Amino acid sequence: MEKAADLDYLRDYNDALVVAIARRSGVFDRATIAAGTGLTPQAVSKVVARLLAAGLVEPDGVRRTGVGKPTTVYRLIPTSRYAIGAHVARRTLRLVLTDLVGEVLRTIVTPLPEDFTPQHLLDALAEGVTTLADGCRAGRLVGVGIGMVGPLDHAEGVVRDAHRLRHWHDVPLRDLATERLGMPVLLDKDVTAGVTAEAWRRGTTFRDAVLIMVESGIGSGLWLGGSAYRGAHTNAGEFGHMVVQLDGPRCVCGRRGCLEIVHDQARARGDVDAAARVLAVGVVNLLQAIDVDHVVLAGADLLPHADAYLGAALAAVRAEVPRVDWLTTEVTTSSLGTDVIAAGAAMEVLNEEYGPLTSPRTAAHA
Ligand SMILES: [Zn+2]
Structure with missing residues (x-):
């Protein structure tokens, strides 16, 4: 046996x-x-x-x-299998249908009620998945990947505490969605799904990278040594909660002077350039700690001001990283725009079923 x-x-x-x-x-x-x-x-x-x-x-x-x-x-045959990816943000559910090679074929965006509950999300998810699955021939839909704001536990499939969402404390979303949808479901942090999507599209030169997302909060997805890095509790990348101002304003996480709250206050004043400079300081802090050579900027609150954020990040990297001739870092915006999280969640499902992006060279022998 x-x-x-x-x-x-x-x-x-x-x-x-x-x-x-x-x-x-x-x-x-x-x-x-x-x-x-x-x-x-x-x-x-x-x-x-x-x-x-x-x-x-x-x-x-x-x-x-x-x-x-x-x-x-x-x-x-790209259309021989499909996957659905979901991006659960604080106000919207974005769903994409991808084929076996990760091309986004369709996107649906549904508003979510303010402070939505697990039941609200499951209802919206079921409706959207039914719509997207309609075009797929029987047996060809592999599963659904969900990328959601954390903190969450990828291994257990449990949302621990989604910041700024009251009804999301220890919710076993993966199992609830598996039961509701009747197909395999995978749960990951939004930013980890996002960096997975970038890795699919950019190929094997994308080995050490970070995706920074500004969208109702700030987080980062890490891709280190050629695969997603999630950390000991699958909660790595809480980039927005690094302190940048010791006596700064109180953040949603309870600490003072987090990058996220300092950034958000600048945006609330309408000062995009100042907000971009705050984010740029965080980017340089991150480079000093983990030495990546790709930084990808993403998120619905950043992309409309991509030039300001890119400019500030590039200037900071040039000015503050010693030896830029040696420590080269490419800073770009997401190649999939606002679909990046949902698409990455679908790609994670395909990875699970049909092999990792970075395949080991040696096969297994009986
Ligand atoms: Zn914080």
């Missing part, structure tokens, strides 16, 4: 590895897969046969190299 489970695991693992490679390379042949995974040609043939049977790949012609036999070339 245990042996059968092991074999299932190895089979799924190797299939996922091949899907991950195919997703990156577009078309592939058996030799590319063998070279990329270390699997034997026989094992690769078995994987490809399974993926063909599952409808995930299809032949895409033949390639002739030298005098040998022509080689069949395959391609991943």
Whole structure:
């Protein structure tokens, strides 16, 4: 019995590895897969046969190299599987439908009542998922990923305390949504989903990065050493609650002078430039602590003023990081705009089912 489970695991693992490679390379042949995974040609043939049977790949012609036999070339079928991603913000629920390669096909935005309850969210989620699932053929929808404001526990699927939402204390949202929707659900911090989306789009050079989101609060998603970094309690990245002013105003978290409250007060005064400079100080603090080479700025409260925030962050990085000739950091805005969190949550579902973005080079052998 245990042996059968092991074999299932190895089979799924190797299939996922091949899907991950195919997703990156577009078309592939058996030799590319063998070279990329270390699997034997026989094992690769078995994987490809399974993926063909599952409808995930299809032949895409033949390639002739030298005098040998022509080689069949395959391609991943993007519309063979779909995932839905949800971005739960304080006033809105944004849902996207993505295909197997993470392209956003449809977006729905629903307002949420002020200070919404878990029941409000589940109702809105069920309605939106039904609408998006309508266009998908049976069996092709893999699951739903939810990116939500924290603090929350990704491993347990529990929202611990969503800042500024009264009804969200120890809510087992993942299990509640799984039961309501009748399909696999994954829960992660909004910012971690966001940085996952950027990593999907930017490829293997995106290894050490941070996504900073300004949207009813300030948070950061960390991507370190080629994968999402969540920390000991899956609560890493509470960037907005780093203190930047010791005797500053009282923050929603209870401390004084947090970056978030100092930033928000500047925005409330209408001083976007001052707010951008506060955020820029935080960016430099973060660079000093974790040495990333990509900073991605995102969030509905930031993107309309992207030039001011980008300018301030770039100026601060140049002025305050010693040796900019050596410590190079690229600062950009999100490549997916306001869909980035929802899209990333969908990509996390696809990662779970069809292999990590950063696949290990070596396959598992029985
Ligand atoms: Zn705070």
